[in-house]
Amino acid sequence: MNVARFPVNEHDKYHAHVYFDQDTVTFATMLCEKAANLFGLAVGRVHHRNIGPHPKWSCQIAFTSDDFDILIPWLERERNGLTIFVHGITGDNLKDHTEMAYWLGKTEELNLAIFKTDSSLEVVGS
Template sequence: MNVDKFPVNDHDKYHAHVYFEQETVTFATMLCEKAAHLFGLSMGRVHRRKIGPHPKWSCQIIFTSNDFNMLIPWLENERNGLTVFVHAVTGNNLKDHTDMAYWLGKPQDLNLSIFKNDT
């Protein structure tokens, strides 16, 4: 995982997962909604529970390489201390969440065991 490296636009499709807690759910929701509106992106549900490999509550923003160079710096500037997990979407979930993953903010430990059947 690229914990010390700013996200790089090397793939066609991406997800950004904004992590939050009870105290920051309102801000995180507004951040995701604003990103979706400003950049014309799809926003996933606001999950008030851990889902998939994610160690915290999260909301997903779906974007492409065409959106990357505007969205990522914007998220970095607007996240107000929240952690954002950014990864490629290539069809190999394990590699997407490890080799092709980046962090804005403090890296978190993902539950990668759910991808044990991916190669």
């Protein structure tokens, strides 16, 4: 089990993955749309299934270090209990989802097997 680390601005590019479920999908969708409109950020599709290493439904927000100091406190204030997984983008997916992993809210276990060449399963968070 890893300890949740609050995001720090030490990378050039980031993704924030807003996690939600059937009960919170409407709020999460509005949160992501509001972030896109307020900050001019690229927001991905609202996934109603688990995608990649993510253990819950999610929507991705792409942003840079220039956006970080405004976006992260805003997300923390506005998330209304949702978990948001934030990670740096270095080109090394495994590292990005482990060493560069930050959380707003509780941590979740990520399925990191998709980033490995062997069939072992590793999880981060809890």
